[in-house]
């Protein structure tokens with residue numbers, strides 16, 4: 001999705017795209033990171049709103065109108081004076097099922113290329129976020145969360161077969177890192193993984209890499225795109241997760257007598 005600086009335009013446009021995807025048969029629809037605001041630390045406090053709030057009300061109504069799940073990308077959320085980068089999730093009846101506040105905030109400095117520090121205006125989330133669908137359990141991260149294998153592993157342990165990351169990789173990290181990270185999380189945990197990005201806008205302060213992609217539990221790229229706005233469609237087969245796990249039972253072959261991933265806070 002191409003995102004502009006005008007929130008109302010972004011919301012209207014998101015609804016148009018969701019309606020189109022649903023008309024074409026999508027049952028679970030994912031928006032990109034920061035779909036109602038520029039991805040810019042100076043914008044987050046200005047665009048921030050509560051959840052539930054105006055943006056989440058529109059997504060709830062749109063989910064209900066189309067009878068689809070919506071993973072609402074992310075929006076700057078304000079709560080008790082703190083601003084979070086938050087992904088709200090809606091059921092086909094328009095119920096807010098859960099929300100994921102980006103747990104790992106971007107703090108990168110590649111000299112001469114990119115310096116970006118979300119903590120300049122955001123606070124980190126402290127919750128693991130999953131929800132059930134009739135198809136499978138889904139785990140949510142937001143963009144930089146993809147870089148942390150422990151989170152994906154914990155979601156796998158919680159029973160998720162599909163991990164979804166609304167994201168906005170950039171022109172420095174995206175070309176080298178995004179697809180390998182998606183494929184690694186998929187193969188490590190034998191799950192489907194999707195990252196949904198905003199379209200590239202060369203005039204924005206943060207230029208997104210784009211390339212929204214879905215990867216199978218076997219590590220194959222099932223669907224992807226370039227950097228312009230489009231809708232990427234993909235069929236997910238939760239039974240294929242079981243098949244891969246039977247053929248390559250690595251998850252039960254871990255040497256948990258020697259190491260483990262421990263959840264310290266629920």
Ligand SMILES: NC(=O)CC(=O)C(=O)O
Nearest residue numbers: 106143144168169170173
């Ligand atoms: N925008 C992000 O959260 C992540 C990113 O750009 C990167 O990990 O690189």
